[in-house]
Amino acid sequence: MGHEELLARHRAVMPDWIALYYDQPIELASASGRRVTDREGRTYLDFFAGILTNAIGYDVAEISDAIRSQLDTGVLHSSTLYLIRSQVELAEKIAELSGIPDAKVFFTNSGTEANETALMLATQFRRSDQVLALRNSYHGRAFATVAITGNRGWSASSLSPVKVSFVQGGYRYRSPFKDLSDADYVKACVADLREVIETTTAGDVACMIAEPIQGVGGFSSPPDGMFGAFKEVLDEYGILFISDEVQTGWGRTGEHFWGIQAHGVTPDAMTFAKGLGNGLAIGGVVARGDLMDCITANSLSTFGGNPIATTGALATLNYLLDHDLQANAAKLGARLVDGLREIAANRPAVGDVRGKGLMIGVELVGADGAPDPAKAVAVLEGARERGLLVGKGGLYGNVIRIAPPMTLTEDEVEEALGILKDVL
Template identity: 55%
Template sequence: MTPDLFGRHRAVLPDWLALYYEDPLELTHGEGRHVWDAAGNRYLDFFGGILTTMTAHALPEVAKAVGEQAGRILHSSTLYLNRPMVELAERVACLSGIPDARVFFTTSGTEANDTALLLATAYRRSNTILAMRNSYHGRSFSAVGVTGNRGWSPTSLSPLQTLYVHGGVRTRGPYAHLDDREFTDACVDDLKDLLGHTRAPAALIAEPVQGVGGFTSPPDGLYAAFREVLHERDILWIADEVQTGWGRTGEHFWGWQAHGQNGPPDIVTFAKGIGNGMSVGGVVARAEIMNCLDSNSISTFGGTQVTMAAGLANLAYLLEHDLQGNARRVGGLLLERLRAVAARVPHVREVRGRGLMIGVELTRPGTDEAAPEAASAVLEEARAGGLLIGKGGGHDTSALRIAPPMSLTVAEAEEGAAILERALRSV
């Protein structure tokens, strides 16, 4: 990137708008699992624009669908019938697992979560929300109000009363020493105790795998156990699938399915990968919940024709090429390879994740103390080696986040792991 563009960026955009790298990158084009910067350098992309390039960069099927739709009509708002929106809603409703599902499209995951919170509070007539510690749900006023990660929550002001529940991070906190069954039981007891001290909440909102939190997750079944407690009290369950949806975790199409013993969530939110870079988010809920609002509403840009065309083409490609299966196979190999590397690097506390959603947590050797400077150094070294990765974590962003397009090949996984190994060893 030229210094001139960086200077122009700083002159007109907010100081709090984060940029990666000491010398920020300008990405100019991409193809498959690779991107190029303005200087012509080629990189293997293991972050996909924050888990958003789900299938591949410049996927011909998506590019063709967008171009053809753009040649007809780009936009009309939701005040008019919209065939691509109806068709994508039909597919999402069917895939959601929610009976009698209704779908509302938004332009982002933040807006999707904001809508889910509106629906839940209106339906339950309560503005109390349960959320998970170390969570992240977006940038809007209400989404920030239910975010349990202080690094991404700039204000304590909120339209909601939020109570934070334990369980999203398996290997830290007061229950970390317990086995999975005991951990789940302790978290359920904590939830019951919390509910005994507050008025009935509207909903629990939870990411099956915490994204910005560093790809942490509870034992399978924890949210199913929570669901039993919530159901007894008519409290809704919102699954934030903005990062986990569409088969990225490999084992399941939705992250909630690892906790689905008692049926699907009441509300599911989605975004990021479905549009493969186009601005698509949305909410799926039972009809009685979705239809509970007693005032008129529209969306100017949610569900606009060109983004719906992209979503339809992208989803079709994902299903036809079994990218969920590929995420399971290639992700499993990559996870095993990185765990072998980590065993020889003192800075690595844990390698975790599932499918193509992998976190590498760094600490100061021999301690549980976060090492954000090490994470930044690895990020820089990986870039120098031709690999782009992300950062996150609830402990001073000391976790590396690895989430390449779900079409990643075995050879590309090996190449990326080798670059990351050299970067980790350099710390």
């Protein structure tokens, strides 16, 4: 069965609001390393990795063998009503890596569910339903996470279980403060934060939640240190700070293991997902023990942290650490950014090249500097035609998102740069 027939069946039974890439969507049938092959036999270099989720790449023996060993036990599932050894071992490792004092971990099935859990913890701990979030943010597709998503294109409903106020800071390229120096930009955003607290809230805000680098928002980020300055204001009011590390965790930014570490601050909680499972469904929250334990009702998770997911995640995390993929992300990410900026130097359609490590955004603009989503679509399609898969996002849908597996090689970087130069 080819792509055309499968697409017709997809449209008959799947929701209309599920996004599909490309004028002629493709099915991925097999994969190895950093390359995927579609059902019709075409092979591509994958520079989006299932939305940053296949962080180690494809068909990694150490990870596959660990999953098979768990399958061989026959225990695919037990629920959290029973002890799960791999869950405890993974939680111990994440708690230590988090840097959060007396940390505890709760596992979920996705980043959306992780952020919902973090909001429940913060609102219960602070006895408040008020939340601060950043403009241009994305935190998930569930009821509360849609409410704290500061991007109209991903906000399915105006209804909300929390009261949200949005602040400036995450998307610098089109910010009203964009022409300021780093230091003055931070000062302006801090002043905006304080004004938002004092004018749009009752003061007793539960938390601020923020992505260190905005993912769906086009891999945009503030100057280093901004969230540290934010935290000083939040501490004055007793407001908790949650770092959404769903896309920035596990060393992908290169310079740090967690994205928030670029800001010199330890959050009260972090949420994670995506790359931890290298394709398996797993997410979670790591938080201060007193914050995590503030729930007094009975609770459990049927599927969160199940034996298969935590076994695979533990193997993924060990592989990532043993092979120092954070250093690889730093080295090859720098080459990608430099190469893309060289390409952009004489191409006015490229308004901005930004990012850290293997999280890079290329913002496409018209002659007047306005967002040009049609150009982004053309680049997305042109790259696929030449054998390269990339992502697309941004507030206006005009940003190419580049986030290959962290096992990327130098030759693959040069191959991708050649394709992108040709396309652009």
